[in-house]
Amino acid sequence: MIKKEAKDIKYTNQRIEILDFLRKFDGHPTVEDVYEGVRKKLTRISKATVYKNLRFLAEKGLIKEVNIKGVSRFEANLVPHHHIICIGCGSITDYESEDLTDYSLKVAGDIENFEVESTDTNFYGICKDCKEE
Amino acid sequence: MIKKEAKDIKYTNQRIEILDFLRKFDGHPTVEDVYEGVRKKLTRISKATVYKNLRFLAEKGLIKEVNIKGVSRFEANLVPHHHIICIGCGSITDYESEDLTDYSLKVAGDIENFEVESTDTNFYGICKDCKEE
DNA sequence: GTACTAAGTAATAATTATTATTATTTAACT
DNA sequence: AGTTAAATAATAATAATTATTACTTAGTAC
Numbered sequence: 001m002i003k004k005e006a007k008d009i010k011y012t013n014q015r016i017e018i019l020d021f022l023r024k025f026d027g028h029p030t031v032e033d034v035y036e037g038v039r040k041k042l043t044r045i046s047k048a049t050v051y052k053n054l055r056f057l058a059e060k061g062l063i064k065e066v067n068i069k070g071v072s073r074f075e076a077n078l079v080p081h082h083h084i085i086c087i088g089c090g091s092i093t094d095y096e097s098e099d100l101t102d103y104s105l106k107v108a109g110d111i112e113n114f115e116v117e118s119t120d121t122n123f124y125g126i127c128k129d130c131k132e133e
Numbered sequence: 134m135i136k137k138e139a140k141d142i143k144y145t146n147q148r149i150e151i152l153d154f155l156r157k158f159d160g161h162p163t164v165e166d167v168y169e170g171v172r173k174k175l176t177r178i179s180k181a182t183v184y185k186n187l188r189f190l191a192e193k194g195l196i197k198e199v200n201i202k203g204v205s206r207f208e209a210n211l212v213p214h215h216h217i218i219c220i221g222c223g224s225i226t227d228y229e230s231e232d233l234t235d236y237s238l239k240v241a242g243d244i245e246n247f248e249v250e251s252t253d254t255n256f257y258g259i260c261k262d263c264k265e266e
Numbered sequence: 267g268t269a270c271t272a273a274g275t276a277a278t279a280a281t282t283a284t285t286a287t288t289a290t291t292t293a294a295c296t
Numbered sequence: 297a298g299t300t301a302a303a304t305a306a307t308a309a310t311a312a313t314t315a316t317t318a319c320t321t322a323g324t325a326c
Contacts, residue, residue, distance in 0.1 A: 128246040131248065
């Protein structure tokens with residue numbers, strides 16, 4: 001169970017379960033995935049609540065929203081990382097490279113009239129499974 | 134007017150206008166933007182046709198789909214580039230850095246079980262206008 | 267140039283995703 | 297324990313996207 005790690009946030013059962021679900025989920029669940037997941041414990045939760053809280057938690061910086069192919073997905077992995085996206089099956093895999101993050105942030109220093117807070121890189125291509133077909 | 138640059142594609146008026154619109158548009162128009170734009174010339178075009186052709190053209194590699202904050206956007210700029218995204222107002226600006234692209238592709242070489250075809254980096258932060266508020 | 271055919275389009279319906287509304291409930295603070 | 301601002305459930309409303317189908321057209325073969 002989640003601790004009340006950040007104040008100025010009202011820790012409702014719904015929020016705790018959503019956050020808990022995201023932290024245990026190995027991947028990048030959609031709103032629907034999250035809804036189905038938390039419903040196992042909170043059977044009466046409303047989908048609007050899931051939407052609201054996902055946006056709320058993302059706003060508060062406790063989770064991140066990733067958008068792939070027009071679908072919103074969420075993740076609780078806050079360590080800076082990149083995404084490997086298969087253009088065949090749409091699978092998304094995290095990829096950590098501190099070097100790349102550092103390099104990107106260095107480049108970001110050259111950008112004028114804009115204050116960069118974070119960066120991430122997407123790698124598009126074909127995964128092993130799709131290639132074998 | 135667009136030439137018939139790629140074969141195996143049926144160049145209908147609708148596709149030509151959509152492609153033409155994207156190439157002239159300075160930015161990252163949504164489906165709605167494209168629809169409103171091409172409607173000035175093809176007044177009877179259907180929105181479903183716009184959807185279908187945007188996906189088709191993206192599939193064929195003539196345009197690219199970018200996804201920001203859950204909204205699909207399209208661009209005809211095929212030169213590898215990155216995106217500067219303001220988390221305040223949602224504005225998107227292209228940013229070219231061959232160095233960063235090269236570095237990313239070098240990193241991509243280390244990824245196992247995946248064949249990277251392209252990469253791009255997102256820079257998230259606050260634009261000048263939003264900061265002044 | 268005319269006919270043929272596979273593919274594309276328009277119009278609309280259907281589906282899916284997201285946000286708004288409102289009465290009720292609850293977490294956090296006295 | 298009582299108070300209150302904020303959150304929730306349920307539902308309605310809206311927006312985004314895809315599917316269906318009858319009609320039209322671009323490209324090719326004659």
